[in-house]
Amino acid sequence: AQKITQTQPGMFVQEKEAVTLDCTYDTSDQSYGLFWYKQPSSGEMIFLIYQGSYDEQNATEGRYSLNFQKARKSANLVISASQLGDSAMYFCAMREGNYGQNFVFGPGTRLSVLP
Amino acid sequence: DAGITQSPRHKVTETGTPVTLRCHQTENHRYMYWYRQDPGHGLRLIHYSYGVKDTDKGEVSDGYSVSRSKTEDFLLTLESATSSQTSVYFCAIRLDRGLVDTEAFFGQGTRLTVV
Numbered sequence: 001a002q003k004i005t006q007t008q009p010g011m012f013v014q015e016k017e018a019v020t021l022d023c024t025y026d027t028s029d030q031s032y033g034l035f036w037y038k039q040p041s042s043g044e045m046i047f048l049i050y051q052g053s054y055d056e057q058n059a060t061e062g063r064y065s066l067n068f069q070k071a072r073k074s075a076n077l078v079i080s081a082s083q084l085g086d087s088a089m090y091f092c093a094m095r096e097g098n099y100g101q102n103f104v105f106g107p108g109t110r111l112s113v114l115p
Numbered sequence: 116d117a118g119i120t121q122s123p124r125h126k127v128t129e130t131g132t133p134v135t136l137r138c139h140q141t142e143n144h145r146y147m148y149w150y151r152q153d154p155g156h157g158l159r160l161i162h163y164s165y166g167v168k169d170t171d172k173g174e175v176s177d178g179y180s181v182s183r184s185k186t187e188d189f190l191l192t193l194e195s196a197t198s199s200q201t202s203v204y205f206c207a208i209r210l211d212r213g214l215v216d217t218e219a220f221f222g223q224g225t226r227l228t229v230v
Contacts, residue, residue, distance in 0.1 A: 043224055
């Protein structure tokens, strides 16, 4: 079964507007971590933001914030004030496992920022 | 720069031939991962390692084997390459900080084409 679901294959957003990229996850672990990565057209994977399962506050990193709703098992990425350079693939990922060894990704969302 | 090197960066091989991809790290990270990236599937975990000679299967391990005889090297082998294994392969590493989560750092990827 898919552990990470990203239901939006593609999204468009106008420059300077905010956008939310959806991520839902499935785990029976009590301790897990959620991550978002950006992959621009150049192909490298760039770590954006992290949320731990025990963190009570939503994570924020600059223009990125993570809307964590534990009961719904969702960890949506919010990008504020979109920029043209935000156009990329975005992947949600989860760390789980007794020793934290498993690290799995969703299928990704392609974000296009329009001028 | 997280000190990860993948080699080769590009390879074309014929169906039925063995292929080995190498991931080398200089950071002494405990966890190492091999993923394949295909359109619509995101990054799928092939195998991972949590120490020297300690490896385990991911979700798409069929047709692949791995070895980790040294901390710094994690090898992915396609015993008999098939066209379905044409993909971009990423290696990733994660630091072990006990109960504290750490993000994964990625190599630049290897584009493998099986003809």
